[in-house]
Amino acid sequence: QIQLVQSGPELKKPGESVKISCKASGYTFTDYAMHWVKQVPGKGLKWMGWINTYTGKPTYADDFKGRFVFSLEASASTANLQISNLKNEDTANVFCARFAGSRRNWFAYWGQGTLVTVSS
Amino acid sequence: DIVMTQSPSSLAVSAGETVTINCKSSQSLLSSGNQKNYLAWYQQKPGQSPKLLIYLASTRESGVPDRFIGSGSGTDFTLTISSVQAEDLADYYCQQHYSYPFTFGSGTKLEIK
Numbered sequence: 433q434i435q436l437v438q439s440g441p442e443l444k445k446p447g448e449s450v451k452i453s454c455k456a457s458g459y460t461f462t463d464y465a466m467h468w469v470k471q472v473p474g475k476g477l478k479w480m481g482w483i484n485t486y487t488g489k490p491t492y493a494d495d496f497k498g499r500f501v502f503s504l505e506a507s508a509s510t511a512n513l514q515i516s517n518l519k520n521e522d523t524a525n526v527f528c529a530r531f532a533g534s535r536r537n538w539f540a541y542w543g544q545g546t547l548v549t550v551s552s
Numbered sequence: 553d554i555v556m557t558q559s560p561s562s563l564a565v566s567a568g569e570t571v572t573i574n575c576k577s578s579q580s581l582l583s584s585g586n587q588k589n590y591l592a593w594y595q596q597k598p599g600q601s602p603k604l605l606i607y608l609a610s611t612r613e614s615g616v617p618d619r620f621i622g623s624g625s626g627t628d629f630t631l632t633i634s635s636v637q638a639e640d641l642a643d644y645y646c647q648q649h650y651s652y653p654f655t656f657g658s659g660t661k662l663e664i665k
Contacts, residue, residue, distance in 0.1 A: 467654075469602075475643055477594075477602065479654040493653045527601055538592040538649045540613065542601040 434458035436528050436543035443549045449516045452546045453505075454528030460488045461509035467539065468502065468513050469527045480526075483511060518550045553577050554648050558657030566665045571633040573660045575646035580626045581609070583650070590650035593622055593631045594639070595660075597642045607632065638664050 439453040454466060468480040481492040483502040490502035501514045515522055525545045532540035555578040565571055581590045589609035594602040604613045606622035609629055621632045633640055641664050646657040 433557060476659045477647070477656040479656070481653075491652075532604075532607070536607075537590075538607040539594070539602070539647075540604050541609075542603075545601050 434541050436530065436541055438526075438528060438543040439548070441547040444518050446518055446520060446550055448518050448550075449514060450518060450548055451512055451514045452502065452526055452548070454511045454513075454543050456509045456511070456530070461550045462506060464530050464533075466502075466511040467531075469529055469539075469546075470496075471525045471527065471530045472521075472523065480513075481540055485511065486515070515548070518548075520549070520550050522548060523550045524548060553653055554581075554651065554655050556646055556655050558646055559657065560660060562663065563660040564663040565636050567636055567638055569636050571636050571640075573631040573633075573644055573646075573662075574595060575624075575629045575631070575657050576628045577629075577650075579650055579652055580647050581629075581650045582626050588593055589625050589629070590648060591622075591624070591629050592615045592647045593620075594645045595640075596645065602645065608610075624647065629647055633662075635664040636662070636664065638665070655663050 435457045437455045442450045444450050462485045465482045467482040470478045480496045483490045499516050503512045525547050527545045528543040529539040530541040531537050557576045558575045562580040591609040595605050596602045605616050605620050610622045619634045623630050642659045
């Protein structure tokens with residue numbers, strides 16, 4: 433069965449960097465893009481962007497340009513999100529998510545989420 | 553960007569009642585090519601990741617109970633939960649999957665009295 437398994441919670445200080453991973457299984461990793469979604473605790477969902485797992489090309493939503501980097505370890509079926517120069521407002525649960533299928537662009541598969549806490 | 557406006561922000565009902573959640577988009581989600589509305593609904597239970605309930609405005613995801621009904625077209629959409637059960641305690645979000653950037657509604661918190 434299709435699974436997205438994310439790395440564990442992170443506690444960081446402002447100005448530090450963090451790298452979150454999302455390991456996919458149960459399908460051919462390069463067949464489907466990987467998306468990232470942010471959720472501030474107690475708040476709603478915000479789409480961060482996606483990475484083409486075949487070409488490695490990332491696309492970022494406007495609010496996530498600059499300090500955010502999507503990358504791949506395709507041989508390990510893993511997508512990564514790195515956030516640099518962390519700020520308090522980066523404290524959030526971050527999910528990776530995948531479409532249901534080709535031309536079925538709704539999020540049928542989600543990782544369990546990775547909580548990033550930024551605090552001095 | 554397409555703005556999704558969801559209401560109400562919260563509601564409390566007794567088990568067995570029917571619930572209606574509304575979602576309005578700032579532009580039409582109806583594709584002229586295939587006449588389908590690109591609107592999805594998700595359920596997020598406490599401490600869990602979102603779960604897909606409905607896609608293309610009214611198609612129930614496999615395994616989702618038939619008490620969850622999506623309806624609407626164009627810019628106005630509704631999620632109806634008939635005969636609410638205690639296990640339906642959750643936050644519910646609409647999301648447009650019509651165009652990038654994908655955008656979500658602000659969410660509706662459903663509480664069971």
